[in-house]
Amino acid sequence: MEGEWERKRETLEHYDRLALIYDSLYGEEQSIKIGLALRNLKVKNGDLLLDIGCGTGILMEFVMPIIKHYVGLDLAKKTLKVAAERSRRLKVKSKVSLIRADADHLPFRSGSFSIIFALTLLQNMPEPSRTLVEILRVAKEKSQIVITGLKKNFTKKEFDELVCRIWRDHTFFEAPGSKDFIVVIKVKDK
16 A cells, blocks of 8 residues: 555656646647547536546636536646636636545545546556546446546557456547547446
8 A cells, every 4th residue: 555655646746747837748649639539428518527637627628618517636736726727717717626636535426427537547546447446436327438548558458458347338549649548438337
């Protein structure tokens, strides 16, 4: 357990160091992933969206006009400050909740969210399969989940097998030139 928290602390310190320049380094790449994922989802006005590992809140730019409420969760304090500034700049602060918490211990009731994003998260988690179980716990029936994994950390087979441990039924994408595998899951029954 101690090694697990050491790894998480190193990850949050890394993202806090990058907080002010993250968007300029990775914003375009993240935007491409988000765009591809959204083309494969049905997002509705009443959706409550959870963005696990939200970082600077880039996803907000894409979903705020169409969802009911955005919940961004991250361990890194400085990236959450950048996300808060983004919500103010977009004038959507009243529809945004930002929470500092661990993706392996989500502080929400089971079956709370209709859409869940976990972009560039799993490679930072000590036990990604445990993180996926926790994501499933907070998903509503008939929810939609988007998960990505960096190709430098997973082979296609490893990533697909990891996701298959939790969800057999999923759609697998590889965007041309993308550094990530992208999976879209439509939760039928829990």
